[in-house]
Amino acid sequence: MATVELTTENFEQTVSGDGITLVDFWASWCGPCRMFAPIYDRASERHADITFGKVDTEAQPELAGAFNISAIPTLMIARDGIVVYSQAGALPEPALEELIGKARELDMDDVRRQIEAQAAENAQK
Numbered sequence: 001m002a003t004v005e006l007t008t009e010n011f012e013q014t015v016s017g018d019g020i021t022l023v024d025f026w027a028s029w030c031g032p033c034r035m036f037a038p039i040y041d042r043a044s045e046r047h048a049d050i051t052f053g054k055v056d057t058e059a060q061p062e063l064a065g066a067f068n069i070s071a072i073p074t075l076m077i078a079r080d081g082i083v084v085y086s087q088a089g090a091l092p093e094p095a096l097e098e099l100i101g102k103a104r105e106l107d108m109d110d111v112r113r114q115i116e117a118q119a120a121e122n123a124q125k
C-alpha cells in the first residue's frame with residue numbers, strides 16, 4: 001500500500017479507526033526525513049494491512065502543533081485509535097520492522113486497562 005497524505009481534513013478519520021496506522025511527520029527541507037522516506041515507503045509496500053500516513057509539517061502546522069511535534073522526522077503509531085508510540089528520529093529499516101512487529105503484538109485490552117487505571121489514578125490526585 002502506498003502512503004497516504006494526511007491533512008487536518010482526513011487525519012482523525014484515518015488514525016481513529018481499527019487497525020494499525022503509522023504516521024511520519026516530516027518536511028521537505030529535512031535531511032533525515034529524506035533519508036527515512038524510502039525506508040518508510042518500502043515498509044508500506046511490505047505491510048499492506050497497515051495504513052502508512054505522512055504529515056508534511058510545513059503544509060499542516062496545525063497537526064504538528066496538536067501532537068507537539070518539535071523535531072522531525074517523528075514517527076507515531078496508533079492502534080485501534082490509541083497512540084501507542086511517538087518518537088523523533090529516523091529509524092533504520094530493521095528497527096522500523098521491529099517496531100511494527102511490537103505494535104502488532106500489543107494486547108490492546110491490556111493497553112485500554114492501563115489507560116483507564118492511569119486516568120482513575122490521575123482523577124484521585
